[in-house]
Amino acid sequence: MSTTRGQHLLGKEIGSCVLERLIGYGGTSAVFLARSLTTQEEVAVKVFLPRSTLVGQMRRSFYERFLREAETASQFDHPHILAVYAYGEHEGMPYLVMPYMAGGTLSEYVREHGPLSLQEAQRYLEQIATALDYMHDQGCVHCDVKPANVLLDGSGNVALSDFGIVRWLPRATETSDSARPTSKTSKETLMGTPDYVSPEQALGETLDGRSDIYSLGATLYALLTGDPPFKADTPIALSLMHVHETPTPIGLLRSDVTPQIDLVMAHVLAKWPDERFQMAGEFAGAFTQAVREASEPASAGHVQNSGDGAAHPVLALAAGQPSVQIKPLMRGRARFWRSGLLLSLVGIFLLSSLLASLLIGALTSLHSHAAGKSGNIQGQLDVLSKDQQDWPQSSTFSFRQQSYVIHNPASLGGPVLAFYANHLYSNFRLQVTTAELKGSFNSADYYGVAVRAPTDQARYYLFDVTAWNNGQYGFLRYDGNNHWTPLADGPAPSFKSSPGQQNTLAIVAQGSTFTLFINGKQAGKPVHDDVKQARASGEIGLVVEEPKTEVAFSHLFLSTP
Numbered sequence: 001m002s003t004t005r006g007q008h009l010l011g012k013e014i015g016s017c018v019l020e021r022l023i024g025y026g027g028t029s030a031v032f033l034a035r036s037l038t039t040q041e042e043v044a045v046k047v048f049l050p051r052s053t054l055v056g057q058m059r060r061s062f063y064e065r066f067l068r069e070a071e072t073a074s075q076f077d078h079p080h081i082l083a084v085y086a087y088g089e090h091e092g093m094p095y096l097v098m099p100y101m102a103g104g105t106l107s108e109y110v111r112e113h114g115p116l117s118l119q120e121a122q123r124y125l126e127q128i129a130t131a132l133d134y135m136h137d138q139g140c141v142h143c144d145v146k147p148a149n150v151l152l153d154g155s156g157n158v159a160l161s162d163f164g165i166v167r168w169l170p171r172a173t174e175t176s177d178s179a180r181p182t183s184k185t186s187k188e189t190l191m192g193t194p195d196y197v198s199p200e201q202a203l204g205e206t207l208d209g210r211s212d213i214y215s216l217g218a219t220l221y222a223l224l225t226g227d228p229p230f231k232a233d234t235p236i237a238l239s240l241m242h243v244h245e246t247p248t249p250i251g252l253l254r255s256d257v258t259p260q261i262d263l264v265m266a267h268v269l270a271k272w273p274d275e276r277f278q279m280a281g282e283f284a285g286a287f288t289q290a291v292r293e294a295s296e297p298a299s300a301g302h303v304q305n306s307g308d309g310a311a312h313p314v315l316a317l318a319a320g321q322p323s324v325q326i327k328p329l330m331r332g333r334a335r336f337w338r339s340g341l342l343l344s345l346v347g348i349f350l351l352s353s354l355l356a357s358l359l360i361g362a363l364t365s366l367h368s369h370a371a372g373k374s375g376n377i378q379g380q381l382d383v384l385s386k387d388q389q390d391w392p393q394s395s396t397f398s399f400r401q402q403s404y405v406i407h408n409p410a411s412l413g414g415p416v417l418a419f420y421a422n423h424l425y426s427n428f429r430l431q432v433t434t435a436e437l438k439g440s441f442n443s444a445d446y447y448g449v450a451v452r453a454p455t456d457q458a459r460y461y462l463f464d465v466t467a468w469n470n471g472q473y474g475f476l477r478y479d480g481n482n483h484w485t486p487l488a489d490g491p492a493p494s495f496k497s498s499p500g501q502q503n504t505l506a507i508v509a510q511g512s513t514f515t516l517f518i519n520g521k522q523a524g525k526p527v528h529d530d531v532k533q534a535r536a537s538g539e540i541g542l543v544v545e546e547p548k549t550e551v552a553f554s555h556l557f558l559s560t561p
Contacts, residue, residue: 103152471495
């Protein structure tokens, strides 16, 4: 980039403004600090000033984009959308006159000061969300939401900018002579910026406001971590990662991000539009609630020694905070088929059901099974009542009377999982009594147990059940990186599917063999998992998958050989 591009315009008058200082470059424009001759106020003047290497059709395309930005922004009147005071041409060069935003872009701010605090991110997210909801109500999709297109005014307020590749959605009453700016369906329009594009944008599909909501989620990810959700060597590879991959949970990158916040992020970054928040304000509200819960004092956790006499800080954190795991949704798996991978709809449904089922089943059956295979272990200590300090407690996880209740609120948008922190088991017998207190009772109300999880809960087995179709169970292995292997599933005829009824789940783990029980009846055949990825030992956890579902767990007995 030439460092002299635009210098010849300093001191000149453009649009009743005198250009005083060059403050920024883009590939096709330069931005000047200027002073209005009519108001004497400082303003910003953006001038179409492409590099000399930009010629032919590409130059004309960017010229049209510049004009489209001026026409579009001039139609909006919102406190968090960067206004356009005036626009026109000066000696053949299009220009825009805009407010001067002294704080620069959010991208520049994070680069200079590091990731935002949760409170800063919350404030800016709420402001951008109101701007996007306003635009979407007008029938306009921004298509390029990213930190570099959010400007700071220096007083804690932000404004959304750069409307060069907006898409106007057709309206039923719209005529061909509509006064709204037109948007062309070009690859430039469809792609946006690969770091932040939605999956449907990357695939060149029809867009609506939910595409912007995904990009807003990717923007928030960058504001909280300093980097966008994915990195790749080429724009195409990067775009496809938005289609196929799941970003690293932010909670693994910074200690003040709770599982609830990670669940909100997983919801907004869902691969399918109808699995995301449907409005930007809904996303901002869920994030605000999760941040508020994160600021509540966590229960004091019990810290165990790591074996060398020193307390393990990661384990201490795990003991004091809830742990939440996010499973891929059925339609998210279908994305692979839509992109060309040959995954059958039946397989997708099965994987989704297993995912949810396995979260529950590990908690049920030893309670009633008196035969020698499972062993009756009711005489053992109840680890829920005995070690309450080792179970997370918050508005999502709480002890009520004799039960440990997990409530999955609608705002989380995904499953929640609480681990019995700092207790590792290899061969064991487990039984737990469950009762679904709230839920649909005929849908994906999956709940159950995760077993043999490492302290980072990155891999484990899931045994879960659901009242759907008179009772179903599943068992699968999670190997990390969004890879699930279904191991068993089927009907659970002994399952009591009415609201509030108690079910006892149990699992016997011996080496690589798992025997599952529901209300004393063995569920299917014993499961053998002799592969290299098999989990040998780890923590146990209790799971409730479906939002708006509440399950009570009690009488959790563990016995080891």
